[in-house]
Amino acid sequence: MSLIDFSFSGLSKPGEKLVGKVCDAVGILYEPTRIRRKAKAEADAKRTELVSKLQLEGIEKRAAERFLKRETKRQENIESITIQAAQNLNDEDSVSDIDEDWIEAFFKECEDVTDEQMQTLWARILSEEAKSNGSFSRRTLRLLSTLSRxxxxxxxxxxxxxxxxxxxxxxxxxxxxxxxxxxxxxxxxxxxxxxxxxxxxxxxxxxxxxxxxxxxxxxxxxxxxxxxxxxxxxxxxxxxxxxxxxxxxxxxxxxxxxxxxxxxxxxxxxxxxxxxxxxxxxxx
Structure with a gap:
């Protein structure tokens, strides 16, 4: 079952279908743009509350905070790339069945990409793979993950x-x-x-x-x-x-x-x- 909130507007039906496939593969949760800031603020507060409840101190607390901060940033990167890819699709595009293993490999290679230009490149790959399954090999994904801007x-x-x-x-x-x-x-x-x-x-x-x-x-x-x-x-x-x-x-x-x-x-x-x-x- 998809966790995505489809209450945002502006995506074509193929774009929505792509986001749904990503949700099914990696459990992505996308918040509508209009509440993104509020959601981020709430997430920061919940992260602090969680660390406190775990009663961690010293290096354990710092490690937990670092882990949560890193995974939050990765989630933001995943969502940014996914939404850009979905926006690349129009109503005339036909979205194929993307292999879930490929999707997992895809996000493993790009989850730490924060540069906007590089995210745009990764989004193109995801949208083109959605239109034609098998367009990009895992070897290509690995190479892209090593490229500088x-x-x-x-x-x-x-x-x-x-x-x-x-x-x-x-x-x-x-x-x-x-x-x-x-x-x-x-x-x-x-x-x-x-x-x-x-x-x-x-x-x-x-x-x-x-x-x-x-x-x-x-x-x-x-x-x-x-x-x-x-x-x-x-x-x-x-x-x-x-x-x-x-x-x-x-x-x-x-x-x-x-x-x-x-x-x-x-x-x-x-x-x-x-x-x-x-x-x-x-x-x-």
């Missing part, structure tokens, strides 16, 4: 280089000196050490048709190879490839397109000598 911002920045082709693929552009434009070696090395990308001398996208498509955010591109030989139907993408964990995180990290980067890449690829042409066909 600065590392998360680097991942979000890197997302501007990522296209939707056969799968999510970064395309890095080299300048005349062979240096990658827009990101340096140290940043790529950091992404590699985090497990977001793996680096090599160079990767390519291989197609099975002479004409195909790829997307850059909401911009649809037509890809057309000039050769009739299928061995030439490939596009060099650079030195970085997303790992499976990297693909999961990039999909929800909040990256935005960089149109200057896009323009540079299209000018570079659409030369007379290039074996392929990539042209914009639709802007959604």
């Amino acid at each position: 600065e590392e998360a911002e680097l991942i979000t920045y890197f997302g501007k280089f990522v296209w939707q082709a056969i799968y999510l693929t970064p395309i890095l552009v080299e300048d005349a000196d062979g240096n990658i434009e827009g990101i340096n070696f140290a940043q790529l090395a950091a992404l590699d050490s985090m497990g977001i990308i793996q680096q090599s001398m160079g990767y390519s996208l291989t197609y099975n048709a002479k004409a195909s498509r790829m997307d850059y955010y909401n911009i649809v591109m037509r890809v057309e190879f000039k050769s009739e030989d299928s061995k030439d139907w490939r596009i060099r993408t650079g030195t970085a490839l997303l790992t499976p964990v990297g693909r999961e995180i990039i999909a929800i990290c909040g990256s935005t397109p960089d149109y200057e980067y896009l323009d540079k890449y299209l000018k570079k690829i659409n030369t007379k000598e290039s074996p392929v042409s990539i042209t914009i066909t639709e802007i959604k």
